[in-house]
Amino acid sequence: MKQISLEEKVNNTLKWLANQIACIQVYHWDEEYKKKSLNDAWERVQEQFKKDIDWSTLTENQCKALHFKKWQSEEDIEEEISLMQSAFNDGHLTKEEFDKEVVNKKNTIGLYLIPFYLYPSLPIGITLTSIGGEEMVFNGKNIDTDMRFGCIAWGIKPKKD
Known part of the structure; x- marks a missing residue:
């Protein structure tokens, strides 16, 4: 079968x-x-x-097939970090602000945003990452449903195929 x-x-x-x-x-x-x-x-x-859906085993290809959306490419993230470096060099960011922003940006590498139709089936206890790089253990109520491209502004980092 x-x-x-x-x-x-x-x-x-x-x-x-x-x-x-x-x-x-x-x-x-x-x-x-x-x-x-x-x-x-x-x-x-x-x-x-x-x-x-076993959220812990989702692959990138499965996420694409289920209409998850990749947040940003690594090249886009590196470009944003370069722009932040310029802002830091020009004195518009403190070293602490710059370091925090870089960590958050890098934390979005490989992030796939969750389609809104799957939001109600998210398992309690899953670790999600926001488009800003913040990680959160989902408790059923502690993330917002702000949307991007039909997906919430939170996602997962699926396994590579």
């Missing part, structure tokens, strides 16, 4: 959700039933994601 890939599992779940939404919109159900059906479908999808 053929093993179903993570990408196929998530794609199947999203197709199922799209069909549920189509039913809710096309059929002439009363508004209360539509609302309940939508909420039930969303809850089922998130539960399925929690079963299917």
Whole structure:
């Protein structure tokens, strides 16, 4: 029997959700039933994601297939550090500010932002990194849902393929 890939599992779940939404919109159900059906479908999808996705083993290719977005290239980060070096040399940053900014910038190398549709299925205890380089152990409430390109401004550093 053929093993179903993570990408196929998530794609199947999203197709199922799209069909549920189509039913809710096309059929002439009363508004209360539509609302309940939508909420039930969303809850089922998130539960399925929690079963299917092992966040600790995600690879870069899996992240790309699931619509994570790479935050910045290493070249972009190095260019930003070079600009900060110029600001430091010109006296616009203190040594402490410069060092902190460099550490934060380097901490975003390899960062993939999490698609908003996966936010509700994030596991408690996962370490996330913000676009500013801050690391946070997720407790279910301690990050915001500010978005970039359809993704939250927090991400993970997946395994290299």
